[in-house]
Amino acid sequence: MITDFQKIAEPLIKAKFPSGSTVKRTDECRGVVHLDFESDKTSIRLSWEPYGPPWAQITDAQGGVEQIRTAPLKVDDVLVSPDMKTEMETKNLLNVIERRLK
Numbered sequence: 001m002i003t004d005f006q007k008i009a010e011p012l013i014k015a016k017f018p019s020g021s022t023v024k025r026t027d028e029c030r031g032v033v034h035l036d037f038e039s040d041k042t043s044i045r046l047s048w049e050p051y052g053p054p055w056a057q058i059t060d061a062q063g064g065v066e067q068i069r070t071a072p073l074k075v076d077d078v079l080v081s082p083d084m085k086t087e088m089e090t091k092n093l094l095n096v097i098e099r100r101l102k
Contacts, residue, residue: 053089
């Protein structure tokens with residue numbers, strides 16, 4: 001069974017963006033989850049589906065939108081659980097987002 005994406009991602013979001021706003025969740029069909037939060041005046045939507053890496057959309061104060069996708073991690077499924085893989089991919093994506101915001 002796969003852990004809820006919000007349980008994996010929300011602590012990582014709060015650690016990376018401690019001054020960010022509350023995380024708001026939206027669910028779509030096929031298990032797609034969107035987590036929306038703000039960092040300074042930038043809106044960030046972190047999205048995930050059960051069988052792929054997470055992706056993000058950044059919207060700046062002027063309304064400019066940027067999509068960020070990272071490649072899926074190549075890991076041994078025997079050594080790395082699906083939850084651990086999701087956590088590693090989410091950390092990587094949040095690092096990319098942080099670099100883009102600087």
